[in-house]
Amino acid sequence: MPDTIVVQNSENEPVVFTQAELGWLPWIEPLPEAELNERHWAGLVDRSRAKSDYFRLLVRDPEVLEARTKTDKDIFYNTADGLPRAERELAAAATSRYNGCIYCASVHARFATTYSKRGEDVQRLLDEGVGADIGARWNAVVRAAVALASTPIAFGPDNIEELRGVGLDDAEIVDVINSAAFFNWANRLMLSLGEPSTKKS
Incomplete structure (x- = not known):
């Protein structure tokens, strides 16, 4: 050391x-x-x-x-299948916003904007917090990420049902979980x- x-x-x-x-x-x-x-x-x-x-x-x-x-x-880079890169970055940005990691949120908000071209919605997430209304699909991704960030057992069947309801399949739901879980840990490290x-x- x-x-x-x-x-x-x-x-x-x-x-x-x-x-x-x-x-x-x-x-x-x-x-x-x-x-x-x-x-x-x-x-x-x-x-x-x-x-x-x-x-x-x-x-x-x-x-x-x-x-x-x-x-x-x-x-985040193996996107041949599963969730689009923009929404993986959204999950990371939402997790970082919830955890209060200004640095990580800035990095992944920029990536979410770059890959989605929805900079105003991404900024709304940063400005208003994880309760911001940024559309049904993105709201579902954010809510799932926040549930995992608050405590993993808070993520459950209701989140899965909501994600499926906005069009995510099982592989895409796994990508939401992985993106949020990784940054829930990474935020604490940073x-x-x-x-x-x-x-x-």
Whole structure:
């Protein structure tokens, strides 16, 4: 474990949910890029992630990071079948909005806008919260994500029925569950290790 605990100045910490690109300030010193070895590079999976303080912090445990990254990529990038990418990102954004993770919400709200072209609806979710009315299908995805985020046993037959009622099949429902569950965990990790910043790092 690192010896250095980083104390950050929070004057640039954003206080509202946004689709703007944010920075992230770690509270524990990330590994310097120059110190990464082959085990670390394997853990990163994508070498470009070495530019991120967040991933250079997580790569202190490269095997766990490798599993985390491959899971992330499979849930959000493997879209040949199942739920469209926009709605996977919507589930992640809604979960992050509910959990109060401004950084994660900004990233996945931007992706939801990019893939859906429904930027006003995505912004309404950020501005009004998870109770915003953004259409029957998206409302169902948001409600399912929030049920999982609040406590997994809150997600149940009513959520499944609502998702099926707006046209999702079983594989798409699994994608909603995976997207929300992954970010319910990821939010807690990010919130415990640092803070968002209006200054991009």
